[in-house]
Amino acid sequence: MDTKNQIMTVAKATVQSHGYNALNFREIAKEVGVTSASIHYYFPTKGDLGMALASQYADEADQLLSGLSLDPKDSEATVDAYLSAFRSALLNDNRMCLCGIMLAERDDLPIEVKREVDRFTVVNVSWLEKLVARLVPELAASDVAERALAIFSAIEGAQLVARGSADIAVFDRTISAYRKAGLLP
Amino acid sequence: MDTKNQIMTVAKATVQSHGYNALNFREIAKEVGVTSASIHYYFPTKGDLGMALASQYADEADQLLSGLSLDPKDSEATVDAYLSAFRSALLNDNRMCLCGIMLAERDDLPIEVKREVDRFTVVNVSWLEKLVARLVPELAASDVAERALAIFSAIEGAQLVARGSADIAVFDRTISAYRKAGLLP
DNA sequence: CAAAACCTATTAATCAGTTGATAGGTGTTG
């Protein structure tokens, strides 16, 4: 992997654990094995780095979701795949969704970063709208968008709260309760 | 209001907007009209201040919840009162639940702060367990705890995500979807 | 084709600003 990608890999892990504010050029540099000036070479400002991270994250989400079937016959596999994207962040050293944690820091994010974080939300919610429309046909068309938003919010919240207990079972129980209550298809 | 309370008021507002990490002795001091050394007089370390804030917040939540009726005949008023506690944070300059935002910074919090943040979660979830047990009698006893956790997680998530749009209507629509889906009593 | 010009990737050194914390002093008040 080239230096630029190594920087992004290390920085991404840091943000998912400690947030954007905790990103620190010297710390990333040490982990990658270069100097902080080299990071500025690839990412002139911290905002540039944050934007690159969030942008890549949103792109990857977009690609992942595009690859999932919306066909009702695959509903279980699709919902499981979606949930496991969030679940796996927790499994990876109790980390959070990159954009979920950045959402908490939103007011301090450079606009360019904020824009990409928002794009991640849009990518998720608009995919969920399509999913809900297909899998919950009994839901009034006017309620689809808010249900999609609710599912996304609930999952982000489950991750946030479960992370506090550092116990993946807490996340699983929360998701199970969402299903039983009828929030998730 | 005495200096100590003024400090806590200003600090609380800062954390609810920008998180614990953004707390800054000089900034608080300027807003209160004292010097940073005076803040150290009341709160020797930043961890002491953070702990005091989270502790007070958990206490206030405890008091608020203790005052709410669990009687099914008051269910609507009780649930509304609970939701409005979270809603009002957003109305107050798009702020978040103090402990919700601290949950995102959990790994960087001094232990004494973490402890109080966790207590806030416990206060909420255990009250919700009592509420769910009373208001959702058809729910199996073994599912009450996870439903309570799910409600708390979903509300925290709704706040986090809605905050991103800086539009209270987004929060309201999310809560409305939770109700329609059957997550909230 | 060889020399000149330029680019890529990286370093060392340093600046300016911020931040938590502390030592020691001053004025007020019960």
Next chain:
DNA sequence: CAACACCTATCAACTGATTAATAGGTTTTG
């Protein structure tokens, strides 16, 4: 007068950012 509620001054650590320099490769051009 002693405890309380402050303040001045200062430290040490950290941080984002900048600058000048360098080694090695590529491109242009006389």
